[in-house]
Amino acid sequence: MASRRFDPDRRDRIIDAALDVIAVQGVAGASHRKIAEYAGVPLGSMTYHFASMDELLTEAFRRFGNSIADRFDQQLEQAIDVDGARLAVVDLIHLDLLDSQRDLVLTHELYTLAARKPVFRQITRDWMARSRRALGLHFDPDTCRMLDALIEGLFIHAALDTEPHDRATTVEAVARITTPHHHPARTAQ
Amino acid sequence: MASRRFDPDRRDRIIDAALDVIAVQGVAGASHRKIAEYAGVPLGSMTYHFASMDELLTEAFRRFGNSIADRFDQQLEQAIDVDGARLAVVDLIHLDLLDSQRDLVLTHELYTLAARKPVFRQITRDWMARSRRALGLHFDPDTCRMLDALIEGLFIHAALDTEPHDRATTVEAVARITTPHHHPARTAQ
């Protein structure tokens, strides 16, 4: 029998606030104090709900990764053939990328953490595994890896390129990467 | 007539030290004090040679970007035909990626900064422009964009994937992305 004062939402609110603060200020600029203020909870609440900053970041980025992977699943599950899957991927890129600078920033922040700390690398790998599994519904494993890499690259460049990405180019790129290369007759030797 | 005590190398040494410290500790963990200690210069030297931390980071990442782009140029300049260029790209990926965790970490750090601060976004764009220009020696502009994105994605995934990347897959991916998609006879409607 927990006390009635216990607020299960508070923990969630802190996690969401953490993601919001990180999206704007970066992991480097996200302190207990700023997150607490943004979430509207006292500073002491931070260490009460989360043993350390890393624990909070861990949970936050796990939530973030899952939310992105959910969209992957949704888009790809309803595709009925390969062409549908290709279209789904293009939509994924052009919907997720263009509308949300926030997701891009958070992705970069996560990758930066992942490059250095094993905990976050695992989170990233789990996320990538989910994405690849979704792609695996329609493409062979090797193609999944290539396509996944392409999506990643397009995603990242979208954040940095000054001009908006051209949808037709994305369509062509996805078509190419999902089409096995026809090796011409072997040349000399 | 500058004083003979002036040491032009010192500034360079600080910049290199900054990159080394960032590679290990991240931008977040790279303080004036740590960089100074690593470079073997007094703390006061930091603010003497660089007006602010941002100025130091700016110069450091500009140097980093140029060093990578130089390798791009070297590899691609000596390719004599498209197949040679494809091979050069594969080598680029598998040499730069696999040998150097350092470059990967620094790239992520730069991108994270670029996602938030315009100064670093410009540095990243300059770097990307140089890379794309190198690719442009052998491929058409659209292909350059796609190939560039693919390289980026492979690069990034290499840092996070647990198992080493398969060269054959990279060869296939590069072949696919550089081969225009043959559109089959249009279907219904």
Next chain:
DNA sequence: CCACGATGTGTACGATCGTACGCATGGCCG
């Protein structure tokens, strides 16, 4: 040879950080 100015450094200040810890609060059992 001396004093001056350019070049470089040691130190100290105010801000901010993560975290620990003692205390307030208010449901619940006897």
Next chain:
DNA sequence: CGGCCATGCGTACGATCGTACACATCGTGG
């Protein structure tokens, strides 16, 4: 209805940070 204990919070501590600025050092012009 009164005391107890789980729940949650305010505050303070030690560490670290970027930066400013007074001062040391030494080549050099007069």
